[in-house]
Each structure stands twice: as C-alpha cells, then as structure tokens.
Amino acid sequence: MEENKKRKISVEGDLEFTGLKVTKPADTAAGFTGVKVAMEHGMKEMGIVKAFSTLLHMNQKDGFDCPGCAWPDPEEPSKVAEYCENGAKALAEEATNKRVDPDFFKKHSVEELSLWSDYRIGKSGRLTHPMVLRPGEVNYEPISWEGAFDLIADHLRYLSTPDEAVFYTSGRSSNEAAFLYGLFVRAFGTNNMPDCSNMCHESSGAALGETLGIGKGSVKLEDIHEAEVILVMGQNPGTNHPRMLLALEKCKKNGGKVISINPLKEPGLVRFKNPQEIKGLLLDGTPIADIHLPVKINQDVPLMKLILKKLAALDREKGKVFDHDFIKKYVAGYVPLMQDLEKYDETDLLERCGVSETLIDQVVSLLAVKKKIIICWAMGLTQHKNGVENIKECVNLLLLKGSLGKPGAGTCPVRGHSNVQGDRSVGIMHHVSPRLNKAIEAVFGFSPPDKEGLDTVHAIKAMHDKKAKVFIALGGNFLSAASDTRYTAEALQNCDLTVQISTKLNRSHLVTGKTALILPTLGRSEKDLKDGEQRFLTVENSMGKVHRTKGLLPPASDNLKSEPEIVTGIAHAYFGEDHQVPWLEMGYDYELTRGKLGEVVKGFEGLGKRSEGSGYYLPNNVRTLDFSKLPEGKAQLSICGLPEHDLAEDELLMMTIRSHDQFNTTIYGLHDRYRGIYNERRVILMNEEDMRSHQLQKEEVVNLSSTYDGVVRKAEKFIVVPYDIPRGNIASYFPETNVLVPYNHFADKSNTPISKSVKVRIHKIS
Numbered sequence: 047m048e049e050n051k052k053r054k055i056s057v058e059g060d061l062e063f064t065g066l067k068v069t070k071p072a073d074t075a076a077g078f079t080g081v082k083v084a085m086e087h088g089m090k091e092m093g094i095v096k097a098f099s100t101l102l103h104m105n106q107k108d109g110f111d112c113p114g115c116a117w118p119d120p121e122e123p124s125k126v127a128e129y130c131e132n133g134a135k136a137l138a139e140e141a142t143n144k145r146v147d148p149d150f151f152k153k154h155s156v157e158e159l160s161l162w163s164d165y166r167i168g169k170s171g172r173l174t175h176p177m178v179l180r181p182g183e184v185n186y187e188p189i190s191w192e193g194a195f196d197l198i199a200d201h202l203r204y205l206s207t208p209d210e211a212v213f214y215t216s217g218r219s220s221n222e223a224a225f226l227y228g229l230f231v232r233a234f235g236t237n238n239m240p241d242c243s244n245m246c247h248e249s250s251g252a253a254l255g256e257t258l259g260i261g262k263g264s265v266k267l268e269d270i271h272e273a274e275v276i277l278v279m280g281q282n283p284g285t286n287h288p289r290m291l292l293a294l295e296k297c298k299k300n301g302g303k304v305i306s307i308n309p310l311k312e313p314g315l316v317r318f319k320n321p322q323e324i325k326g327l328l329l330d331g332t333p334i335a336d337i338h339l340p341v342k343i344n345q346d347v348p349l350m351k352l353i354l355k356k357l358a359a360l361d362r363e364k365g366k367v368f369d370h371d372f373i374k375k376y377v378a379g380y381v382p383l384m385q386d387l388e389k390y391d392e393t394d395l396l397e398r399c400g401v402s403e404t405l406i407d408q409v410v411s412l413l414a415v416k417k418k419i420i421i422c423w424a425m426g427l428t429q430h431k432n433g434v435e436n437i438k439e440c441v442n443l444l445l446l447k448g449s450l451g452k453p454g455a456g457t458c459p460v461r462g463h464s465n466v467q468g469d470r471s472v473g474i475m476h477h478v479s480p481r482l483n484k485a486i487e488a489v490f491g492f493s494p495p496d497k498e499g500l501d502t503v504h505a506i507k508a509m510h511d512k513k514a515k516v517f518i519a520l521g522g523n524f525l526s527a528a529s530d531t532r533y534t535a536e537a538l539q540n541c542d543l544t545v546q547i548s549t550k551l552n553r554s555h556l557v558t559g560k561t562a563l564i565l566p567t568l569g570r571s572e573k574d575l576k577d578g579e580q581r582f583l584t585v586e587n588s589m590g591k592v593h594r595t596k597g598l599l600p601p602a603s604d605n606l607k608s609e610p611e612i613v614t615g616i617a618h619a620y621f622g623e624d625h626q627v628p629w630l631e632m633g634y635d636y637e638l639t640r641g642k643l644g645e646v647v648k649g650f651e652g653l654g655k656r657s658e659g660s661g662y663y664l665p666n667n668v669r670t671l672d673f674s675k676l677p678e679g680k681a682q683l684s685i686c687g688l689p690e691h692d693l694a695e696d697e698l699l700m701m702t703i704r705s706h707d708q709f710n711t712t713i714y715g716l717h718d719r720y721r722g723i724y725n726e727r728r729v730i731l732m733n734e735e736d737m738r739s740h741q742l743q744k745e746e747v748v749n750l751s752s753t754y755d756g757v758v759r760k761a762e763k764f765i766v767v768p769y770d771i772p773r774g775n776i777a778s779y780f781p782e783t784n785v786l787v788p789y790n791h792f793a794d795k796s797n798t799p800i801s802k803s804v805k806v807r808i809h810k811i812s
C-alpha cells in the first residue's frame with residue numbers, strides 16, 4: 047500500500063484472487079451467448095423494462111450514440127437496434143440504477159474505498175452530487191455547483207502561470223463540450239491539453255499526418271464491405287469493436303479475404319455468429335480470418351518488410367504487382383524505399399517476426415493480385431516505441447499497391463472511445479495550430495497561447511516535479527489509464543487541486559490532490575433538458591462522420607449538469623461577467639456553440655442542420671487523393687528501422703491488453719470469455735515452452751518486475767495460464783500491470799506509452 051502524507055490511500059486496491067477457471071479458448075464470437083450476456087448485464091444494472099427499451103434506441107438515428115467504441119453505424123437504418131454485447135454492457139454501466147450519493151461518501155472514506163478493487167469501485171453506481179474532499183479530510187462532502195466552480199477559479203487564479211494547470215480529456219465528450227473546453231483552456235492561457243488519444247491512437251495520427259497529410263483514416267464503412275483484402279493488425283474486434291465483425295462478414299460474403307496479424311489467435315477473428323440474424327444464431331457462423339499470422343510482439347515491421355520485399359521481387363519479375371501509374375502520380379520516395387529494402391536479409395526478417403514462411407507466401411500471393419486493400423489496426427501497432435513506424439510501414443504497402451482514394455481501399459485506424467476523434471477535430475490538442483489560433487482570435491477576440499502544451503506523459507512528469515499544480519479531467523480515469531501507476535499517483539497527489547468531471551466513481555476520485563472535486567455529469571443515454579426542451583449534441587465516428595446524439599433516459603440525479611454547462615460554469619467563475627466570450631450562453635444554448643464551432647473549425651459549418659439523420663462526412667484529402675500540403679505535393683513512402691529490445695536472457699516482452707469484460711479501466715465483469723479465462727484478472731498468458739524453461743507450473747502464482755534505466759518496478763501476485771502465444775511473449779490485462787510500464791519510455795514522435803511491449807521478468811514465489 048502506498049501512502050501520502052495525510053491520507054492512507056492504496057494505489058492498486060484489493061489484490062486478492064477471485065477464483066480463476068480456465069477453459070479452452072472459444073472458436074466463435076457472439077451468437078446466442080453474446081445476446082444472453084448482453085441482456086444479463088442490462089437487466090442486472092437497469093431492470094428488464096429499462097434494459098429492453100433503452101437498447102432499442104441505441105445507435106438509431108433519433109437515438110443516442112453508443113457510449114462504447116467509435117465504430118460507425120450502417121448507412122441504412124437498422125430495423126432492430128444496432129448494438130453488440132459490449133455496447134450493451136457499456137450502456138448498462140451508464141444506465142445502472144445504483145447511486146453513489148452523499149450518504150455513500152459519508153459511509154465510506156476515500157481510504158476505505160481505495161482498498162476496494164477497481165471492479166467493486168466501478169460497480170458502486172452513478173455519481174449524483176458535486177462533492178469536495180478538503181485538505182486532510184478523508185470523506186468527500188457535498189458542495190454546491192457555484193461553490194465548486196468558485197473553488198476551481200480561485201485555485202486557477204493563484205497559479206503563477208497558466209502553464210501550472212493541466213486539462214485532461216477522455217474521448218467520451220461531445221464535440222460541443224470539447225470545443226468549449228479547448229476554448230476555455232486557451233483563453234485561460236495554456237495548451238496543456240493531454241488527452242486519452244496520447245495513450246491510444248496518437249501514433250496513428252502522427253504517422254498518417256506525415257505520410258498522407260491527415261491524421262485520420264480514409265475508409266468509409268462501405269469500403270470495408272467492398273474490399274478484396276482486409277488486413278486486421280494488432281486489433282481484437284470481437285471484443286473491442288464487435289460491430290466491425292458485421293462489416294467483415296459482409297466483406298467475406300462479397301468474396302473478400304481477411305488476414306489477421308496478431309500474436310494471439312483472437313476468437314472474434316476466427317468465426318463469427320451474427321447475433322442480429324436468426325440464422326447467425328443457429329448455424330455455425332461465418333469464418334472470418336482466411337489467414338492468421340501469429341507475429342511476435344512488436345515484430346510487425348520486420349514482417350511488413352518481408353512482405354514488401356517479396357512483392358517487390360514479384361513486381362520486378364512479373365510486373366503489375368505495384369501500381370506504378372499511381373506511384374508516379376501521387377507518391378514520393380519509391381526509389382529510396384526499394385534501395386532500403388535491399389539491405390535486409392529475408393532469413394533474418396523471418397526469424398524476427400516468428401511467422402512461418404508458407405503463411406507469409408500465401409499473403410504475398412494474395413496481395414500481389416489484389417488492388418482493393420484495407421489495413422485496419424488498433425493498439426497492437428500504436429503502443430510501442432516504434433508505434434509511428436509500425437503504421438508508416440502499413441502506409442508503404444497501401445501506397446505501393448495504389449490502395450488509397452478508391453472504393454474498397456485505404457487506411458482504417460479503428461478508434462477507441464466513441465468521440466475521441468471528434469474531440470481532436472474540434473481542438474483538444476497540446477500542439478499549437480496557428481490556423482486554429484488565428485480563427486479563435488478572429489471569432490472571439492483573444493489570442494490563444496503559442497507555446498506547445500504538455501501531453502499525457504509530460505503532464506505526469508510536470509505534476510510529479512510540482513511544476514503543475516491543478517489537474518482537471520473532462521472524463522476518464524487518468525490514474526489507472528496512464529502508465530506507471532505509482533508514479534502517476536504521486537504526481538496527482540502532489541497537486542493542490544484535482545477535479546474529475548465524471549459519470550461514475552473510479553480510482554482517480556480516490557488518488558487525488560490535496561483538495562479534490564467530483565463534478566457529476568449526464569451520460570450519453572440521458573435526456574439533456576433545458577426549459578422543457580431536449581437538447582442534442584454531436585459526435586464524430588471512427589470514419590470521420592459527424593452526427594447527432596440524443597439521450598432518452600431520465601438523468602441519474604436532478605443535480606447533474608451537462609458537460610457544456612460544467613465547462614462554461616468553470617469558465618464563467620474564472621472570467622466573470624465581462625469576458626468577451628459569452629460562456630454561460632454558450633453552455634446553455636448548444637446551437638450558439640455549434641455556430642461558433644463552425645466559424646472556427648473547417649468542416650463544422652452548419653453543424654446543427656447537417657448533423658441530422660445519418661450525419662455527414664468531414665473533408666478528407668486522402669479520399670480525393672489531394673496531397674498538395676505534403677513535400678512535392680505527394681504522399682510519402684517511409685524508410686523505417688527495425689525495432690530492437692535488447693532483452694536480457696530472463697526477460698520476456700509483455701503486452702497489456704483488454705479482457706472481454708472491460709471498457710478500459712471500467713471492469714464490467716471478471717471473465718474473458720473468448721480466451722477461456724473466467725473469474726480472474728490477475729493472470730499472465732504464457733507459452734507452454736517458456737513455462738517449462740522458466741520452470742513454471744500451470745496456474746502457479748508469480749510476481750512480475752520490469753527494469754528500465756536501473757529502476758525496478760514490481761507487480762505482485764499473478765497466475766500463470768498456458769496459452770497459444772509466441773515464445774518470449776506474455777500477455778496481461780491493463781490496468782493491473784500498468785505499475786510496470788515506465789512513464790518515461792514512450793513511442794518516438796507520438797509519446798504513446800509502450801504498453802504493448804514492456805520488458806518484464808517473472809519471479810517464482812518460493
């Protein structure tokens with residue numbers, strides 16, 4: 047247990063085992079069990095009537111956007127609810143009937159709550175009142191909204207520079223709330239806007255921006271249906287984007303091929319039973335991945351290089367493998383890339399990636415003759431030291447094949463949070479955008495700061511060094527999501543004030559600054575009423591489409607405010623009545639905010655009207671093959687090096703992944719059904735031969751450590767589970783193993799923590 051000076055707070059909570067049961071991994075995703083589990087979660091949290099009626103409105107055009115992932119809705123309105131098992135769980139968490147009210151906080155001190163597991167904390171229910179934890183106290187007490195806003199404004203006022211404050215955003219906020227938040231932070235005078243994207247798809251943004259001129263993907267949902275080949279790399283859609291399986295199923299029915307590249311043979315990619323079709327529930331389901339390449343952790347670059355080398359050889363031999371017309375017209379860097387590929391030895395590349403050459407040759411033969419290729423990817427590519435280069439290597443393949451700017455082809459970074467992409471589009475960003483600053487100045491009459499702000503990893507360091515003293519979070523669970531949990535805890539505890547704008551209780555409400563505030567907010571699924579009128583908000587999905595979201599449930603408490611109201615409440619308390627930005631009106635009148643957003647950010651003009659129905663696509667230069675903003679006016683091929691880990695003999699490379707029963711730090715349940723792991727999260731998945739060489743028995747309890755720059759970090763009590771995973775690799779669940787991820791090791795250029803390639807040692811407990 048970690049302690050701070052005044053409060054005895056446990057950073058990790060309850061480490062007790064919950065009763066592991068292991069079965070064979072599933073060979074099919076979704077189907078009846080998926081529907082059953084979804085309904086069970088719904089009924090447990092909401093009751094039967096509420097569960098049924100709410101699920102029917104999710105992802106419908108007049109309904110609300112699923113609070114789960116960012117996968118887009120189909121163009122054709124679905125007759126039944128477009129939901130999935132894990133979307134239903136996300137909804138059940140938000141729409142739960144349980145409440146964390148002032149009595150709850152009177153009964154349970156933060157010291158006591160911190161001893162609970164994350165699972166138990168999350169299951170406590172919805173936050174109902176603004177609460178304050180005063181210096182030295184261990185119980186939160188109620189505070190009025192005005193009192194809370196004034197307290198924040200007072201703390202912000204006494205800082206010696208605005209750069210002493212940090213404003214975090216998680217990706218569930220609406221475009222309107224995020225725009226107002228970014229505007230306030232800039233008016234206050236800093237660009238310290240770390241966001242969850244820094245830990246997530248920042249590597250994708252950096253790589254795509256440099257190579258294609260836009261930090262977003264290029265494909266639309268229909269492209270997935272039309273593709274000839276889809277590579278799914280470093281992504282587990284069966285769990286994290288289940289509705290993507292519907293799209294992959296369509297692609298397969300149209301004759302497309304799916305290739306999965308992943309150290310694990312994730313069941314969702316093996317076979318899928320469509321839960322929205324009766325025959326899907328009854329029959330065997332559709333096989334999804336035609337070829338599975340079990341790449342070793344972080345060896346995607348060697349694998350892609352080998353594939354490119356083989357394709358280049360075929361192209362020289364037979365021609366027409368690469369799209370030379372496309373390359374001539376749109377692409378820069380062809381000759382240097384071909385020369386660089388010459389340098390690599392095929393046997394060495396093969397050994398590094400650990401995949402059989404026969405399988406690779408199958409993939410090469412397929413890619414050689416196909417033109418409509420899509421690459422989908424997620425955290426398995428982004429959260430490594432070379433995360434940016436992983437993605438650049440994917441772009442190389444697409445550019446050489448001319449697989450961009452045409453139907454059925456392109457880039458598809460599959461986003462995480464349901465509006466993480468929109469938040470970025472409307473200005474949540476620690477980088478300085480001169481264009482955005484100029485537009486804000488023209489519309490609002492103040493000039494935003496032009497000094498680069500802090501991203502997540504640098505914000506943690508600044509708080510740890512006491513250079514930042516106030517931390518405000520618009521959603522999320524910064525403590526548990528960020529790397530190096532104990533270091534991050536010290537960083538937050540060093541702050542004078544930490545503020546969490548949240549729907550549900552989490553560990554970031556317990557590991558706090560000297561003073562802490564909880565500001566409870568409306569969730570996606572809830573009615574946002576003003577003077578009897580229901581307001582709507584807008585979001586952007588993973589494919590750049592902006593649309594409305596409008597809740598239908600009564601709010602969890604009468605004391606909740608919407609996110610735009612909270613953000614503008616803080617701004618108003620800080621700036622007072624006479625500021626040039628009409629804060630309170632903008633927090634009240636979302637249409638006014640949308641109008642201003644449209645004046646400031648290109649693509650958001652006429653947002654209120656255009657977001658009607660199924661919404662509209664934001665501009666995307668890759669779709670029109672306009673690379674005019676890039677050097678030579680062309681898309682850029684990249685030369686990437688090979689990843690090196692310098693593992694000591696007894697070190698293994700660990701990836702920290704999601705189970706089937708969690709949404710990031712929110713633990714829905716204790717099962718990872720598809721992987722056959724039940725009722726326990728403190729496990730490591732390990733190759734049986736590695737177990738033998740480490741003299742480990744099945745289900746033996748071990749400790750873990752990681753060593754970086756001479757600093758040893760420890761994580762205690764994990765159960766070893768034999769699993770089909772490449773040798774030298776292990777997998778564990780996040781956030782339990784975040785204590786091992788060093789805060790100061792992150793991806794080049796994107797600064798994303800290396801959560802998928804942590805060097806660890808396993809220690810026997812004798």
Ligand SMILES: Nc1nc2c(c(=O)[nH]1)N[C@H]1C(S)=C(S)[C@@H](COP(=O)(O)OP(=O)(O)OC[C@H]3O[C@@H](n4cnc5c(=O)[nH]c(N)nc54)[C@H](O)[C@@H]3O)O[C@H]1N2
Pocket residue numbers: 114115116132246279280281282283285286287307308309310312341342343344345346424425426427461462463701702703704705706708709710711802
């Ligand atoms: N139900 C549910 N849905 C979610 C979330 C959730 O927690 N729960 N989280 C949301 C968020 S914020 C995000 S970002 C996404 C995350 O979606 P994913 O990226 O699918 O999530 P992870 O569990 O981190 O899975 C990473 C996958 O990459 C593989 N992998 C790990 N390392 C490597 C590697 O080096 N190379 C390759 N090729 N593969 C590798 C792992 O085996 C695993 O299958 O999902 C979103 N949707």
Ligand SMILES: Nc1nc2c(c(=O)[nH]1)N[C@H]1C(S)=C(S)[C@@H](COP(=O)(O)OP(=O)(O)OC[C@H]3O[C@@H](n4cnc5c(=O)[nH]c(N)nc54)[C@H](O)[C@@H]3O)O[C@H]1N2
Pocket residue numbers: 216217218219242243245246247425429462463520521522523524526527528529547548549550551552567568569570609702703704709710711712780781783784787801
């Ligand atoms: N080791 C390791 N670490 C990781 C990752 C990993 O794969 N491995 N993944 C990283 C990734 S991809 C991400 S995106 C981050 C996630 O980082 P975060 O986004 O910070 O974390 P979440 O767990 O999604 O946040 C959950 C909390 O958000 C609040 N919340 C939910 N809905 C709303 C809402 O509508 N409004 C508001 N205001 N609050 C709401 C609730 O209080 C809930 O407890 O974690 C990262 N950390």
Ligand SMILES: [Mo]
Pocket residue numbers: 242245246247461462463
């Ligand atoms: Mo994410």
